[in-house]
Amino acid sequence: MERSDKIEVKRSEVYRYLGFGHNLPDETTVSLVEDSIRELERVVSPRFFSRSFPLKHLKDGRLDFTCFQVESLDLSKNLKDCERVILFAATLGAGPDLLARRYGRLEMSRAVVLQAASAAMIEAWCDRKNEELKEEALRQGEFLRPRFSPGYGDFSLEYQKILTKVLETGKTVGVTLTDSLLMVPSKSVTAVIGAGRKDDQDEKEDQNEKEDCGGCGKADCPYRKG
16 A cells, blocks of 8 residues: 555554553553554555435425435434535455464454454544545535445345445445445445534534444443443
């Protein structure tokens, strides 16, 4: 990966995925995390694709994305006052999966750290592309809501099928979906982002809540923030 394409990974996120919470890891873990990130940087091939559609708010938490309809009270709340949606797919490519599989046979502790580091890396990649979309939206006088992926709250994972089809992820980013709704490569993300012309204080507070996992109903998630 070229230096200009380098994805800045927050070490605190890697440690969180490893289960350290607010505790500091030992020196051996710190060293292993740094080695793993360097290895990942050599094998990732990040890709991103998005499409924008007009949005209509229907009754009872139903949403019309033009290309398909969604029923989700949580997503409806997230998209309040939005006039369009941006659907996107992002991936790190097959490299992280191949690396983790190899170490899974040779050194399990490193394989575990690689999984955590690559999870933090795909989030960082999504954050970077989100920021680019945010800047583009601001030029058009719009404000973006936090991204919302299938599986968050009551936004069913089944919508993964439709998102990958609409975004043609097999062609655009090289991501396919298994029968059990797992993405291949595994370090891939699809999501919905709302765009609207209103940006009041309540929405900012909602965004802060979402970034702390407050927008997702999975209270027992081991990776939950806060």
